[in-house]
Amino acid sequence: MAEKKIVKSKLQTNHETYAAPFVEADYDAAVFTSNEGMAPTVDAMFTSMMALGANVWALQRRIAITEILMEKNGKVTRDMIEKYVPTEAEKAQLKKARDTFVTELYDPFKVMGTIHYGASIDVPDPTVKKAL
């Protein structure tokens, strides 16, 4: 365990506050993917990709709501988009679209290769051996 570091909230405010100093965690120091020859930057890239996914989904959802409102009203305002409450059917459609998006984006992480390509020259494939 890393050495304990006591810190205070960075929030600057003139309001009376009820927060207390706390023991800072070291989760940002974690490198999980540096095994098996992968660089630690993979960790940062995964986090970055997740943030990108969140932003893309926010855009997709905004577009979907805009389209719903256009179909219903013929015109939209920013306020209408912000405050629109999807119907139960629309919520179900959006959830299905979200899950499809998440799956498409992240399922590749479930399927990690185990054969390094340089070593695959030895695969028992008669066609490859013939070409050699």
Add this chain to the structure above:
Amino acid sequence: MKFWMNRRQVFQYTTAAVTASAVASLSANRAEAADVVKRLAKRGYDGIYARQPELDMESKGDFYSGIYTWRGQELERAAEQRAIELLSAKKIDPKKPMSWGEAVALIDKDPLIAMTCRARTSHQKLKYKMVQDYYHQHADEYLTEMEKADKLGPGSLELNPKMVIPEYTAHEIHSMPGGYVGDEFAGHMYDCGTNWGAYVDRNYQDGAHIGMAGNAMTPADGKVKRILDIGTSIGQFASSMKRRFPEAEVWGLDIGGPMVRYSHMKAADNGIAVNYVQRLAEDTKFPDNHFDIVVSNLLFHEVNYTGTQAIIKEVGRVLRPGGVFSPTDDNKNPETVKGKYTLWYNYRWNHEDWYADWHRIDFPAEFKKSGMKVVEVPNTPLIRGIKA
């Protein structure tokens, strides 16, 4: 529970089965509440709670909910299978008894298994950061909102900004920035974080807590006048107990000032009269034999060894004879190597810093030492304590 009812209707629905006098009491609460706490609710309400303040925040939260579900249902299953393959190659039974350290050493080099940790940590970091950034950027208006709510009812709020905060309570538990005590918007972060995480799809209208309250054990004599929820966090268990026992005096206690402020604001906004206090669970300041029921939800895995012993002793003190203690967490160790690995991850990198202490505690023995008879809940690993 139907979640499309408005926030007052949910309160009515959950009390529909209670006595006429109780309903009359609740109606009085609602009437009183009509002119009290007003949430900012910039985008209106979704059921009982204010919607997220911006569409993009709601949408990103929705995405993080989707990620949480995918990680649990897809990535973890793939990793579990990979762990079985790795252990099989080494001729090791996946359920062979071993320590967390031995489990980690066996499988942590695998990139797929490591990715489960990365996905968990990235998810925690991004969702909390988004919420914290938003409320810090809009701090003035949301701190003003809480200041107004502090002074209004129904229910009450006690803050103790000068109290001594034990160090063990001031960790950034489950990677939440500032933990329970360190950020003015801890309640806001916890609310979003749990709805887009551990409680995904089942608690955004308090459904999980209403279910827990429904299952809470009652004293054999049926008398329920006073209820205490220790480690109330954002107050949902306490407010759900009030829904179930509308005539009881209900208290919610937490070490985090920002947590009890948020609890009070939410409960009062729904017209629910709970008294929230910033105090220590091991030193509640209540008289001996005071409560008929004490409840807690997922408290003890966030408390160190001596703190847990002290809290159970305090529960034994404040319960009246025949009173019941109903905690919801159990410290059963997972059976599989991958389960132990995940437990270690949560301890070390999700900063569930007291997981190891929690797993060393003999809860039945502590209950007995504190004057409580232990009752097992059928078909669950849970126990209840009944004060002798």
